[in-house]
Structures are given as structure tokens and as C-alpha cells.
Amino acid sequence: MLVVVVVALLLVTNVATGLAVYYLAPATPAPTVQPLRVIGPWSGSEKDKFLPVLNLFKNTTGISYEYITTRQEDLQSLLPNWFAARRAPADLIFMPSSFVKTYGTQGHAADLAGTVSESNYAAGALDPLKDGSKIYGGAYTGKVKPGFWYRQSFFAAHNYQVPTTWTGFEALLRQIETDGSVNNTPIISGDGVGWPLSDVVEHFLATYGGPNMNKQIMAKTLAWTSTSVHDVFANYLVRTLTPGVVCVTSCWSAPRQWDTGVAEWWKGDYALYFMGSWITGMVTPNSDIRVMPLPGGVNPSGVVFAADYFFVPTYASRLNDAKRLAAFLGSSAAQQLQVTVGGHIATVTGVPLSAYPAVDARIAANLTGKVILSDLDDTIGGTFQGTFWTQLQALWANPSNLNAVLTNIQAAMPP
Amino acid sequence: MSAKGERAKRSLSSSFQPYLRVIFFVPATVLLIFLVVYPAIQTLLLSFYHPSGAFAGLDNYGSVLGNRQTIDTSDWSIPYGTLINNFLWIAIHLPLSLFTGLYLALTLQKVRGASIVKSFIFLGMVTPMIVGGIILRFLFDEKSGIVPRAFGLLGISGLAIQWTAYPETLLFGLIFGSVWLWVGFSLIVYSAGLTTIPRDYFEAAQMDGASAWQTFRKVTWPLLRPTTLTVVTMTILWELKLFDIVFAATNPNGGVGGAADVLALQMFRYAFMAGNFNDAAVVATLLTGLTLLVSTWMFKRIIIGKGKNAGRLQRALRRLWARAKPLGRVLKA
Numbered sequence A: 001m002l003v004v005v006v007v008a009l010l011l012v013t014n015v016a017t018g019l020a021v022y023y024l025a026p027a028t029p030a031p032t033v034q035p036l037r038v039i040g041p042w043s044g045s046e047k048d049k050f051l052p053v054l055n056l057f058k059n060t061t062g063i064s065y066e067y068i069t070t071r072q073e074d075l076q077s078l079l080p081n082w083f084a085a086r087r088a089p090a091d092l093i094f095m096p097s098s099f100v101k102t103y104g105t106q107g108h109a110a111d112l113a114g115t116v117s118e119s120n121y122a123a124g125a126l127d128p129l130k131d132g133s134k135i136y137g138g139a140y141t142g143k144v145k146p147g148f149w150y151r152q153s154f155f156a157a158h159n160y161q162v163p164t165t166w167t168g169f170e171a172l173l174r175q176i177e178t179d180g181s182v183n184n185t186p187i188i189s190g191d192g193v194g195w196p197l198s199d200v201v202e203h204f205l206a207t208y209g210g211p212n213m214n215k216q217i218m219a220k221t222l223a224w225t226s227t228s229v230h231d232v233f234a235n236y237l238v239r240t241l242t243p244g245v246v247c248v249t250s251c252w253s254a255p256r257q258w259d260t261g262v263a264e265w266w267k268g269d270y271a272l273y274f275m276g277s278w279i280t281g282m283v284t285p286n287s288d289i290r291v292m293p294l295p296g297g298v299n300p301s302g303v304v305f306a307a308d309y310f311f312v313p314t315y316a317s318r319l320n321d322a323k324r325l326a327a328f329l330g331s332s333a334a335q336q337l338q339v340t341v342g343g344h345i346a347t348v349t350g351v352p353l354s355a356y357p358a359v360d361a362r363i364a365a366n367l368t369g370k371v372i373l374s375d376l377d378d379t380i381g382g383t384f385q386g387t388f389w390t391q392l393q394a395l396w397a398n399p400s401n402l403n404a405v406l407t408n409i410q411a412a413m414p415p
Numbered sequence B: 001m002s003a004k005g006e007r008a009k010r011s012l013s014s015s016f017q018p019y020l021r022v023i024f025f026v027p028a029t030v031l032l033i034f035l036v037v038y039p040a041i042q043t044l045l046l047s048f049y050h051p052s053g054a055f056a057g058l059d060n061y062g063s064v065l066g067n068r069q070t071i072d073t074s075d076w077s078i079p080y081g082t083l084i085n086n087f088l089w090i091a092i093h094l095p096l097s098l099f100t101g102l103y104l105a106l107t108l109q110k111v112r113g114a115s116i117v118k119s120f121i122f123l124g125m126v127t128p129m130i131v132g133g134i135i136l137r138f139l140f141d142e143k144s145g146i147v148p149r150a151f152g153l154l155g156i157s158g159l160a161i162q163w164t165a166y167p168e169t170l171l172f173g174l175i176f177g178s179v180w181l182w183v184g185f186s187l188i189v190y191s192a193g194l195t196t197i198p199r200d201y202f203e204a205a206q207m208d209g210a211s212a213w214q215t216f217r218k219v220t221w222p223l224l225r226p227t228t229l230t231v232v233t234m235t236i237l238w239e240l241k242l243f244d245i246v247f248a249a250t251n252p253n254g255g256v257g258g259a260a261d262v263l264a265l266q267m268f269r270y271a272f273m274a275g276n277f278n279d280a281a282v283v284a285t286l287l288t289g290l291t292l293l294v295s296t297w298m299f300k301r302i303i304i305g306k307g308k309n310a311g312r313l314q315r316a317l318r319r320l321w322a323r324a325k326p327l328g329r330v331l332k333a
Helices: A002-023 A044-061 A071-083 A097-105 A152-157 A166-179 A195-209 A213-217 A227-241 A258-266 A277-281 A319-329 A333-341 A358-366 A376-380 A384-397 A397-414 B003-046 B059-066 B082-110 B116-127 B129-139 B146-153 B167-195 B200-208 B213-225 B225-238 B245-249 B264-275 B277-304 B310-332
Strands: A037-040 A065-069 A093-095 A137-144 A148-153 A274-275 A289-292 A302-311 A371-373
Touching: A037 A044, A037 A319, A044 A065, A044 A277, A044 A319, A044 A333, A071 A093, A071 A097, A071 B146, A071 B264, A093 A319, A097 A376, A137 A195, A137 A277, A137 A319, A137 A333, A148 A152, A152 A289, A152 B167, A166 A227, A166 B003, A195 A213, A195 A227, A195 A274, A195 A302, A195 A371, A195 A376, A195 A384, A213 A302, A213 A371, A227 A384, A227 A397, A258 A274, A258 B129, A274 A277, A274 A358, A277 A358, A289 A358, A319 A333, A319 B146, A376 A384, A384 A397, B003 B277, B059 B277, B082 B116, B082 B225, B082 B277, B116 B167, B129 B167, B129 B245, B167 B245, B200 B213, B213 B225, B225 B277, B245 B264, B264 B277
Parallel strands: A037 A065, A037 A093, A302 A371
Antiparallel strands: A093 A302, A137 A302, A148 A274, A148 A289
16 A cells, blocks of 8 residues: 555656656757867967957857867877767867868868868878868978087087087087086986887988888888888987997986976077977977987988868768868968977978067978978877887887897787 | 554554565666666677678677687787787786785784875876876876886986887886886775784794794785685786776777787777777677676676685685774875
8 A cells, every 4th residue: 555655656756857847948049159169289378379269260260169178189089989979079070180081081071172272282282181082181280300400609608519420419419428517417308208219210210211211110011120111220329329329327218207308408408309289389489499300311301290181071060061170270370370389390391481489490401402291100009109209218228128129019000 | 652562563563564565676676777787688689690680699709709800819918909918918017016915904904194195106006097008198298298208317227218109118118107006006005904913923933033024924824815816806806897087098999000009999999989889788798798707707806705714715805904993094184
């Protein structure tokens, strides 16, 4: 009997609650339009310099946006699950070219062939995103990784000269260490999840192995364990890493968080820092910053140019507006605004040299006569990147382990 | 109500009892079947198939266990591989956190204001492990970290380095560092365990002239056996499913050269970075198997009551549980 009463009571109260909610609840408000969601890797000062571009888009089109910072390393593992559920966390997402192409060919990225104008771009800028007539993304501005950055005032104060040969480079490192002009090693090694070390290695390969070495590795026609690749490591990079060869300890610091490393290097804790050209937008005053490529390499040597690629997921909730933003990011108006703040180089034509800050104009001058290369580990992509980075960390920890490191990197190459 | 009516009510109520039990049991059972049993069976099945869908037998197990990421004994230097790393965590972290917790519990037993000290130590336990991993990364930083600085001040320059940049210091740094995060657990459980031992035993030992060490060895330690079993089991389970602390302190590849890589991280990489759910299922099955081994051992020792002194263990565990409940409430408050 008690059970029957309880059940009846439950039924009555449920029905009463339902009716009360139905009749007494306020009218449903008109659905608000969600802003266009953009996911990019930039935070801090880099983000501050990107937002004016999105604001220009908003003012021009009236489309509001929401910018979310997420590391590409995290998105590598998150996005496939979103795609499996046929959903996307944003309407436009910045990711490496290998990712965009891989998932584009699987139907997860919208074809932007009719949206981004290939003729606007520098020749070949969209090649990493193309599959036949389809273009699965667009290229925003890019950055080069031209060499070792230093402060002109620091070099002048200690009478250091920019070397023109490898022997001169070794002598410079030795001199910096002997002088005690810095409290630490001459070069600071950037880290995070490991990509700054891969940039260093790519520069050594492109300089002393020549641009074809990078291209052949990316094309999988040259193994990491080949004699030529091994020799570039052994005769140049490993010499500077090994204690007692060029420097008494190592010429390189232990890998440190790359962005805090910028501040440490800039205030004089270290003399040299290998980083991409975005560093010019991270220091003040950037009129004091200079860059020197590794000297005495193969002629012509190569320089890595890494564009920031974006794509529009097939499942974007505002697909058409996202395509409008994609077209805008591939316009000279957007890229000109971005390059003026420093640290960026346009991938589209039509951006005048006068738009660049002086420091970036000097970088552009350094590129003359060099072969432009795409980022090696971004191009190979997949799980190779993670292994590549941690193996380079292992090389920094123990340079005598070169053979094992190269073997492990080669083993991680996709078939 | 008449006696007849009372009897009828009782009869109705008792005849409903079994159905009520079933009704209340059904929602939880349905949820468990869909959210635990079904995925577990699917994972097990997945581990026996190739990504193409073809039956693989034990091929996936062979390739995962034969992979140097899992077991690397080529030159017996770090990295040892995920499986050995997990066992290293158990071999080093378990005794360290267990005995440190026990020592602290014994030391703080008769100290005024001990609960405040215990609360501070327990903070490590309530800190999310992902935050713990980030804190460890900063603790081991060459410039700002307290650990390298301390060794520098002691004149041990070999350890005044960036701990996360070298395989040896990374792996052992994380193991030692996580003792701080976990020791609060063993401290609290041992503190509760100590309250279950009757004072008479200690007084009798004292009257018989037993030294402090003898009292500990002959009275405290044996009577803390059920507590120790609980601490050991829970700690091993934590060490087996270790993920967040390593992920936050290093990267998805387990840091420099994969030195601190563990099974759960390897499973994450296989599934969500390589998209190889079959190999991920193999690692998941291995982890579940190892976890089941430990849980079954614990279950047999205490719950079912097999093994020497099982009855005593059960009684002590009940006492421990009764004492721990108010302690838990205090901690929660």
C-alpha cells in the first residue's frame, strides 16, 4: 500500500512540476548568434598582434569573432576525436600543413579552392595543402628561421665579430665562453615540447648538407642514418654540444622553456639564441636585434620558411563566414596589417617592402640567394614530430649518443 | 488498524521487497553494462584485430611488447621503456611514500597541533596531479627551481642542473618528487590505523621493558598490517595508471628521449596521436590485467578472507574504517 502511495505521489508531483514549468517559464529568448570561433596557437604578445587583424575583419564584415589559444601539439590529439564525431571546436583553425592535408583528404577540411585565390600567393605557397585541384586550407603569414639572434650592442660592447667561416664560428663561441661575457653557456637552447631544437637541426642540415638534404629527408629518399646526414651532425652540431671540444662545458645550455628563454637571452644571460623571426616582435627595442646564419656552408644554402596554415573544418557551424575569414586572411590587406607589427613575413604578393619594420626588412635581405625550404618536421608530421623532438632532447643531454639518436629518428619516419 | 490489516500490510511489503531490490538495482546495472562492461569487452576484442579489421591474434601484443618504447633493455640505460618504468615507479615510489607516511604518522602521533601539520602534508594529495606535474617542472628548473639551487648550495654541481633535460634526473626526479604529492595519503591512512590499536598493548609492552624499536616491530607494525595492505594496493594502482604527472612535467612522449614514459602515456599516444586504437587497446588490456592482479590479491586477502590472519585483517579493517570515517569528515570540513 505504502509503495502505491509513494508511486502515486511521485507521479502527481512530476506532472504538476512539468505543467508549472511549461506555463510559468518565461518565453524562450531569441537565439543569440554565436561568434565565429577561431583557434590559433598565439598567446601573449603574439596574440595581441594578431587580434587587430581579426578586428579589421570584424569591422569590414560585421562578423564578430572569438579567438581561442590552443597549442597545436594538443590539437593534434584532440581534433581527430572531434572529427570522428563529425564536429569541430571552431570555424577556422590554425594547424601544420601535414595535418591539414591529411585530414582534408579524409573529408574533414572544406575545399577552399574557390575561396582562397592561389594567384594572390607567392608561387608554391599553397602546395603543401593541395591534393589535385583541391586546396584544403590557406597560408597566413610566415616566419623564417634564419639563424642565431644576437644583440648588436652586446657584440659591440665585447668587440665580437660576426663569423664568416665555421672555424670563425667556433672561435666566437670559445671567445664568448673565455671572456665570461655571459654567466652561462654562449648559446641558449630553447625548448617547450622540443620544436626549437628541431629548428636548430634543420638549419645545420640546410647549411652544411645543403637544401637538398632537407628536401631528400622530407621525401624519404635520404635516411637519417646515412653517412652524409651523420657527418653534418658529427662535424658541426655535436662538436659544439660535446664538452671539451669547442667549449669547456657545452656551447649550448640545457633546453629551457623557449619564451622565458627570450627574456634571459635579451638581458644578457646568454649571447646567442636560435629562433624563428617571430622573436623580433618579442623584444624591445627590436632595433638592437641582429641575426647571423651559420657561416661557411654549402652555396646556396637553404633557409626554412614556416607559414602559419589554417583550415575550415567541414563541420564548422558558420561555414560560409569561416570561408570569408579564410579569404580575408589570404588577402594583402590582412597580411600587410600583420607584418607591420613585426615578426611576420607575408605569403601573399602585394605587400610592399615599406610595410615591414626595418628589422624584418634586414631578415628579408638575408634571404637573398637562399633556397626556401618548408619546415621539415611539420611537413613529415604525425607521430614522427614527437619522437624527433624527444630524441633531439636526448642528443642535447648526451651528444656521444648520436648514432642511437639517428637510428631512433629514422625508425620513427613514416613509411 | 486491526491486526489483520497489519498482517496484510506486512505481507504486501515483504512480497514487494525482492522486486524493489531489482528495481533499484536495474539503473546501476544498465549503466555499468553500457559504460564499463561493454567498453571493456570492446577494448579487449579490439586488441586482437589489425586496424584494417583483420583478425590479428596475438600479433598486436607481440608488436607492442617487442617495441623498444615498451621494454628497452638493449644497454640497460635510460630509457628502459614504459613497462619497466612503471615497475621502477612501484619499486622506488611505493616504499618511499609508504615508509615516509608511516614515519610521519608515528612521529606526529603525540604532537600537539599535529592535525595542522598533517593538513599541510595532505595538500599534496588534494592538488590535481596535472598541477603537481607543472610544479615539479618548476622545482627542477636550473634557474628558478629549489632542487638544483639546493644542490648548488651544497656544492654538488652535478645535480645543480636542469633536471628535466637529462634522462636520469628526469625519471628519478619525477619519482622522488611525486613522493611529496602522494605521502599525504599514507600519512592519513596510517594515522587512522594507529588509532585502531588499543593503548593496552603499548602499555603492556612498556611494562615488559620493550624498547621503542621492539614495540614498533612486535606490536605496531603487525597490527598495522591491514593498513599497510590498503596503502600498498592503492599506491600500486596509482603507479600503474600514472599519466597526468608525467604528461604535465614532460610532454606526450615522456620527456627527453622518452626517459619518463609510462604505459598510460604510451596508450594515449597510440590512440590519440597515431590513431592506432588497436595498439592502444593492447596497452589498455595490459594495464587492466596488471591492475586486476593487484586488486584480486587485495580482494582475496581482505574481503574474501583467504590467507593467513584473514579474519584478523577483516576485523582490523572494520575498526580502521570506523575510525577513519570521522577523520574523513574532519578533513572534508
